[in-house]
Amino acid sequence: MKKMELEVKILDINKDEFIDKIKAMGATFKKETKQYIYTYDLPTIYGRFIDIRTQLKDNESHIKYETALEKLKLLFFDLDNLLTKENKKELSGIIGEDNVSCLCSKDNLFYYLDNNKFIDFISKFHNNPKKWIRVRQTNEMTTIAVKHILAPNETNIQQMLETEIEVPSIKEANNLLEALGYSYKSYQEKERITYVLDKYELDIDTWPGIPIYVEIEGKSETDLENILSKLGYSMQDTISCTADEIYEKYGLSMFDNREIKFENFRK
Numbered sequence: 001m002k003k004m005e006l007e008v009k010i011l012d013i014n015k016d017e018f019i020d021k022i023k024a025m026g027a028t029f030k031k032e033t034k035q036y037i038y039t040y041d042l043p044t045i046y047g048r049f050i051d052i053r054t055q056l057k058d059n060e061s062h063i064k065y066e067t068a069l070e071k072l073k074l075l076f077f078d079l080d081n082l083l084t085k086e087n088k089k090e091l092s093g094i095i096g097e098d099n100v101s102c103l104c105s106k107d108n109l110f111y112y113l114d115n116n117k118f119i120d121f122i123s124k125f126h127n128n129p130k131k132w133i134r135v136r137q138t139n140e141m142t143t144i145a146v147k148h149i150l151a152p153n154e155t156n157i158q159q160m161l162e163t164e165i166e167v168p169s170i171k172e173a174n175n176l177l178e179a180l181g182y183s184y185k186s187y188q189e190k191e192r193i194t195y196v197l198d199k200y201e202l203d204i205d206t207w208p209g210i211p212i213y214v215e216i217e218g219k220s221e222t223d224l225e226n227i228l229s230k231l232g233y234s235m236q237d238t239i240s241c242t243a244d245e246i247y248e249k250y251g252l253s254m255f256d257n258r259e260i261k262f263e264n265f266r267k
Contacts, residue, residue: 005160006218008228008238011246012211015204019195025230027197033138036170037188040133040177042146045082045125048075053113069104076100078128081151094118132185133177137170138192144173149242155221158240188243188260200227207243209265210250 052075055068080099083091088098094117095103103112112118130149136142145164153159167173174184191206203215218224221235228234239246244254254260 002161002163005162006157006220006224007160008157008216008218008224008235008240009246010214010216010233010238011249013204013214015193015206015212018204018214019193022195022197022202022231025197027195027202030194030196030201031139032193033191035190035192036137037190038135038170038174038184039186039188040135040182041127041185042131042133044127045075045079046123049122056110056113073101073104076104078131078148079122079125081148082125082128082130083151091121094121133182135167135170135173135177135184142167142170142173144177156240157221157224158242186255186258186260188254189262190243197227197230207247208260208262209252210247213246 048071052068052071055064056072058064058068076099080101083099091100092098094115095112097103103109106112132147134145134147136145143164143166145162148161148163150159150161167176177184189208193204195202195204200216200218204212205215206212216224216227216238218227225235228238239249247254257264
C-alpha cells in the first residue's frame with residue numbers, strides 16, 4: 001500500500017492531561033501499542049547510477065533497456081528530492097536544467113550520462129538520508145515499509161511517501177532483507193497510544209530519553225489546521241520532522257548508539 005502523509009507534531013506534552021482533555025472533547029480510545037523498529041539504508045545514489053548506466057548500455061535486450069530506464073526515472077526522482085539550492089545551481093551549469101528527471105525524456109540521454117562533470121556531480125550523493133526501509137512490529141502485526149521524505153513544498157509541512165506491506169513476523173522480515181544484502185542500521189523502541197477525535201487519529205508517542213509528543217496526520221494543511229484549532233493549537237505550535245530530528249532538538253542523537261531501548265534510559 002502506498003500513501004502520502006502530511007503530519008505535524010506537538011512536542012513536550014503532559015500525557016495524562018492531554019488524554020483527559022481530548023476525552024472530554026469526545027475522543028475515543030483506539031489502541032495502545034509497543035513498537036519494535038529496525039531501519040535499513042537503501043543502496044547509494046551513486047552506486048545505483050553506475051549500475052543503471054551500465055545496464056542502459058546493454059543493447060542485447062529491449063526489455064532490459066526499458067527496465068533500466070524505469071530504474072533511472074525512480075533514481076532521478078529520489079535525487080531531485082535531495083537537491084539543495086546550491087545543488088540546483090551547480091546542476092544547471094552542467095545540464096542547463098535544475099532537475100535530473102528531465103534527462104529521461106531527452107533523445108541524447110547518453111550525452112549527459114557520459115558527461116564527466118555530470119558523473120562527478122552524481123558521485124557526491126551516497127546514502128539517501130531522506131529514504132530508508134523500516135521493519136516495525138506493532139503488537140501482533142509486522143510490516144515492511146519504504147519511507148521517503150519528499151522535498152519541502154510551500155507549506156513547509158513534511159511530506160512523507162510511504163509504501164508498506166504486512167509480513168508474517170519481524171524475524172522473517174529481517175531474514176528477507178538480509179538475504180537481499182541489507183544489514184540493519186538501527187533498532188528502536190517506542191510506545192504509542194492512539195485516540196480518534198472526529199475523523200482524526202491522535203498518536204501519543206513515547207520514545208526513550210525524550211519528552212512525550214503528539215503526532216497528527218492530515219490530508220492537507222487546511223485539514224491539519226482544523227483539528228489543531230479544535231485542540232487549542234495552531235500550526236505555529238507544531239513542528240514537522242522525523243523522530244531523529246526531535247532527538248537532535250533535545251541535544252541527543254538516535255544514531256550515537258545502534259539501539260534505542262527504554263532500558264538504556266531508565267535510571
